[in-house]
Amino acid sequence: MTSLFSKFEGLAGALGSVVAAGGRNPFAVVIEKPVSSTVGIIEGRETLLFGTNNYLGLSQSERAIKAAQAAAETCGVGTTGSRIANGTQSLHRHLERKIADFFKRRDAMVFSTGYQANLGMISALAGKDDYLILDADSHASIYDGSRLSAAQVIRFRHNSPDDLYKRLKRLDAPNSAKLIVVEGIYSMTGNVAPMAEFAAVKRETGAYLMVDEAHSFGVLGEHGRGAAEAEGVEADVDFIVGTFSKSLGTVGGYCVSDHPELELVRLNCRPYMFTASLPPEVIAATGAALEDMIAQPELRRQLMDNAAQLHAGFTKLGLNASKRVSPVIAVTLETVEQAIPMWNRLLELGVYVNLSLPPATPDSRPLLRCSVMATHTAAQIDQALAIFGQAAVECGVPLQPEAA
Template sequence: MTSLFSKFEGTAGALGSVVAVGGRNPFAVVIEKPVSSTVGIIEGRETLLFGTNNYLGLSQSKNAIRAAQEAAAACGVGTTGSRIANGTQSLHRQLEKDIAAFFGRRDAMVFSTGYQANLGIISTLAGKGDHLFLDADSHASIYDGSRLSAAEVIRFRHNDPDNLYKRLKRMEGTPGAKLIVVEGIYSMTGNVAPIAEFVAVKKETGAYLLVDEAHSFGVLGENGRGAAEADGVEADVDFIVGTFSKSLGTVGGYCVSDHPELEFVRLNCRPYMFTASLPPVVIAATTAALGDMQAHPELRKQLMANAQQLHAGFVDIGLNASKQATPVIAVTLETAEEAIPMWNRLLELGVYVNLSLPPATPDSRPLLRCSVMATHTPEQIAQAIAIFRQAAAEVGVSPAATAA
């Protein structure tokens, strides 16, 4: 009889090889205790956190913690129902109003996770007979939403508006709606999308445009509204999806839009309809963190300065770092035999980053994904750069080996 788990044999073998090389499972790291937004205890040691997506450091916001405590005392710890049943409280509605107002949009939907926001919105908007145009480097939640949608999926080259235009033109006259999905900042490499160019393609072809601002919300734009704001084309984006688990430091997702039909999306969106809503504790903390983000624009400026410092340090070492200095900076290596020992040595020396291995990486090469926070001090960033230099030398990763 075939085992139900036989399909995982390849995964087991690959994981065994990774652990055999480095002695650790890099996908099961435990932060035993957060000391601050930038430091955590891992394996009993104080470790600099450069792999947490906590871009503004708001996971430790005193206002958010206080709001969560007050909400727990007043409202309890859960709703026990979905948003269309008993799971909508006044706090949920207020957060939706606040998010919509922040983006200057007519309406907003709040989801229990950012993953569910993409899963729900994409699968509900695009149905059988429609066409989804996805950037080849799209997040897993976007691909999963497209699978659930039953729409035809057409991939275009990463960050390539011309390739998108050609693919849309080939579909000219084909029945069905067309929805373009791109990201503001791509989570693996830190690449920023040319939203204004995608908007031009959308206008010329009559398609709709959805931008996932998960990693650019709170990061890009004069007010932190993301890549669309930075490019000055917000009004031309039909749907903006994002998450609270990056810049706001909590959990949950959202979709904002000026389309009045968003109200009907609520009544057809299965991940929204059949998932328990976020507990009041999280909603209150998120609302407070959103207020912190708006009240402290200097956090964004410090974040970008920190990103530039870390990126410049990697370039100085000779590492193959991302082309752009954003809060996501990837160091690409040539082989897993280099990447796995280097990741382990970084952790031993006191720096935690994310290890990504093929086939989960964009160009089938392993990478060390680093993320910067506004709350990192210049001294912490300098320390991380020095540890990268030491680890690269000890493992034998030379500048020549990492040249782009």
């Protein structure tokens, strides 16, 4: 009899090799206790956290913690139902209004996760006679949403407005709707989308445009509304989706839009209709964290200063870091045999980052993916850089220091 699990034999072998090479499973790290937004206890040691996506450090917001406590005491700890049944409380509607107002949009939908925001919106909007045109480096949630939809899927070269335009112009489908989906900041590499050029393609071709601002919300733009705001093309974006689990430090997802039909999408969006809504304490904490973000624009400035410090440090060490300065900085290594020991040594020396291995990386080379926070101190960044330098030397990673 064929085992249900036989399909995982290759994965089991690959994981076994990763564990054997480093002595631990890099995908099962446990933060035993957060000490602060920037430090956690891992394997009994205080460890600098440079792989959490907690860009503004708001997971430890006092305002959010107090709001969560008050909501749990007054509303309980769960809703026990979906948003279209008994799972909508006044807190949910209030948060949707706050999110819509923040983005200066007509309406908002709040989802239980950011993953579900992409899954739900893409699958609900794109039907069998429509086209989805996706950046080739799109997040898994975007691809999964496209599979759940019945639309025809076309991929274009990463961050290439020219390739997007060519593919749209080749379509001979005047009666089909076309939805372009891009991301503000790409989570693996930190690349930022050329939003003004994408918006120009959208206008010329008559397509709709959705932007996933998951990693750019709270980070880019004068007010933190993301890549579209940063390039002055918000009016060209039909749908903005994102997550609360990065800059706001909680959990959940959202979509904002000026299209009045968004209210109908609620009744045709399976991940929204058939998932229990977020519990009151999470909704309250998210609203409070949003207030923190709005009230403290200096967090964004500090975040970008910290990103510049970390990026410059990697360049000075001679590591192959992302070309653009953003809160996501990937250090690319040439081989898996270099990456696994170095990731393990970094953790042993007190720095946690994300290990990304092919084929899940854009160019089939392994990455040490770092995410910086506004709450990292300059001393913590310097300490992390010193540890990176030590680990690289110990693991035989070739360095090409910047010329003096």
